[in-house]
Amino acid sequence: MLAFSISRATPLDDNVLQTILYIKQTFGQDQRSGGTDIVIMNWPIKDGPGANANTIGHAQGLTTHADQAKPFWVTMMDMVFEDGRFAGSSLEVMGLHSSKNVNNGQGQWSVMGGTGQLTMARGVINYNITQEDSASRTFELCIYVHYTPLEATQALCDIDRKP
Template sequence: MAYYAIAPLLCTLMHNELYMHLYINQTISGPNTNQLVVAPLFFGLTAINDWTILDGPGPNASVVGRAQGMHFQSGHIREKWYTSMNFLFEDTRFNGSMLQVMGTTPQDDQWAILGGTGEFVAAEGIVEHKIVQVDSTGRIYEIKIHAFYIPMNSSAKYRRNRIRNATHRLIVILGSLELNKCMASWCAAPM
């Protein structure tokens, strides 16, 4: 007996498109430090981060999540950092949802969105990041998230109706072919 099952996808998956404009606060020194160097070398320096994600750049901004992960010095000739982290959302709307992000960090660039959980299942896209403030304690990144994800909260009835409607259109197009009976019986089967 096989330990897996593979089935063809008979309809396209619905995707949602996500845009977010947020800020990340990276604090490297002071009382509110949110990262820790764990391998203090120049080339290969490694830091663990728990940066705050904010809805604005100012002191009155609200925390909407955390950027948790690690980054390390990966450029030998030019300063470049490899970054791998999860954006874990804590706000009311997306509480518990997560986007997984990775890429390099020069001044301004993009990180890839490789996946997600909660509201953002199977997310993919990009995060444009730009350093907008630097001082002796850290820096603030402006981030613009653009992603596509599969909403997993649609009801079975909604999915069943979409499949039936698509199948009905196919039957009408095919006319009186014998396939009509097969498709109609498949469409009536419980899901």
Template structure:
């Protein structure tokens, strides 16, 4: 087993701030019911979501990411929803980077950013649900993240440099 432990120097952190627009494209077009308990108030309902996120809400808006994940009605209260989703960036600058977001309640204003990958390694912060503009939900992302140096990895035998990328 190979491992390495290094003492930490002052950790470099970057701050991100995005104001983006999540598009809800009509009933069930980007949400799929996985489990339907058929109980009162939808308790036990589980949805999978894949929603586009744009840099604006007009006709010139560009797709920058997708919100993908699961939402479940985990409580018997009206707004007892729990969500665990990833924001997967598709734009040129952050392509492939992710933010992991968790929260409760579909109508709650704040959800926690609890991690990230790519450019946003070790992200911690908050996602705010702001105003609605027709079918667009304005969201604000604020987080700190720690950029990490990319290291080569292998598939297969340790030390096999042929499979490093």
């Protein structure tokens, strides 16, 4: 027997987040090898490009060099926000990245979900590698996502509990 419930329609508020953040990838720290061509990452997310920028979270996940014939890495990560406006929230991100000398260091990642204040996020992150040397790489992230605030999704649960 198939069972389901239908509740009265409640519009979910759709908000937009447009911001610029930075990820600092330091090859000798904040990441470790997970085997051949796999990197387990915990890269800091910064609110600015300079040395005095605040760490507001971490990009945590995996990146793998799946095709040896191509210079791209497949990246799957959660951008976990620990400080600032979205503390306790995350964005689920996936896409390809390479080095500064491929596509002028530019690319795009998909945002396929979110938690906390960024619930049901969907959108894109256009990135630009602004700095790269033998020790580190800095990504400038232009984030554009639609999301539903946590309060709106909690209200849906309250509707289903009412008699």
